[in-house]
Amino acid sequence: MDIDKVVRQHLEMEQFFSGFALKSKAGATEPQQQEDNPVPSEAEGMADPEKAAELEKVAEEVHQCRKCGLGSLRTNAVPGEGNPNARIMFVGEGPGADEDAQGRPFVGRAGQLLDKVIKACGLKRSDVFIGNILKCRPPENRDPRADEIINCLPYLQRQIEIIEPEIIVALGAHAARTLLNTTKSIGQLRGQFHEYYAGLGRPPIKLMATYHTAYLLRNYSQENRRRVWEDMKKVLTELDLPIPEQAKG
Numbered sequence: 001m002d003i004d005k006v007v008r009q010h011l012e013m014e015q016f017f018s019g020f021a022l023k024s025k026a027g028a029t030e031p032q033q034q035e036d037n038p039v040p041s042e043a044e045g046m047a048d049p050e051k052a053a054e055l056e057k058v059a060e061e062v063h064q065c066r067k068c069g070l071g072s073l074r075t076n077a078v079p080g081e082g083n084p085n086a087r088i089m090f091v092g093e094g095p096g097a098d099e100d101a102q103g104r105p106f107v108g109r110a111g112q113l114l115d116k117v118i119k120a121c122g123l124k125r126s127d128v129f130i131g132n133i134l135k136c137r138p139p140e141n142r143d144p145r146a147d148e149i150i151n152c153l154p155y156l157q158r159q160i161e162i163i164e165p166e167i168i169v170a171l172g173a174h175a176a177r178t179l180l181n182t183t184k185s186i187g188q189l190r191g192q193f194h195e196y197y198a199g200l201g202r203p204p205i206k207l208m209a210t211y212h213t214a215y216l217l218r219n220y221s222q223e224n225r226r227r228v229w230e231d232m233k234k235v236l237t238e239l240d241l242p243i244p245e246q247a248k249g
């Protein structure tokens, strides 16, 4: 393996999702908010203590859960985290080694790239909610099994019911197929809005499927990055949020 090439590709990937800036109404480029100097967003300012308490209750149950075999293999359960009032909810497949070690979702390399994607959207990680289909790590990051998904999915469903996001972004085939109850490929599902049904009496939630950031890291190409960015632009447009432009040079 050409390590230099892999490192160069990774840096280019990061730059692709870092080099975006919002344009002001006058056309001047405005730097995006920095995570280390955050300005409270509208959503953060209206944090709902009841929703936060309900999410905490789900997280406590997840930490105690032994409903499937993964419960005895984990270092830490990873319930998910983020803004109880999030307009966007990202859903991945399950924790990896870094997430299992820290008990937090998307904190490894794929998570760092997701942070870049979120930032490229003009948002902060604390604006959104990030979770997974499975709350415990499958050994060797193998694919989730049906029995594990059946046992674990109710936690995510409750999180969705509590947060009531306007849009769910399903990251990768497993998340998209599970939430849409389909066997279609991610290539067939991505790039268009679908409907996630949250239960009787609840309105469907728009769902955008896109590539998992771990897949992006493994399948580096300008085309794949563009596809994810095109998917996220549709999400921003649907939410009536400004679309940052890629900085020149």
Ligand code: SF4
Residues within 6 Å of the ligand: 062, 065, 066, 067, 068, 069, 070, 071, 072, 077, 134, 135, 136, 148, 151, 152
């Ligand atoms: S993966 Fe889900 S169902 Fe299985 S033990 Fe963990 S929290 Fe429970």
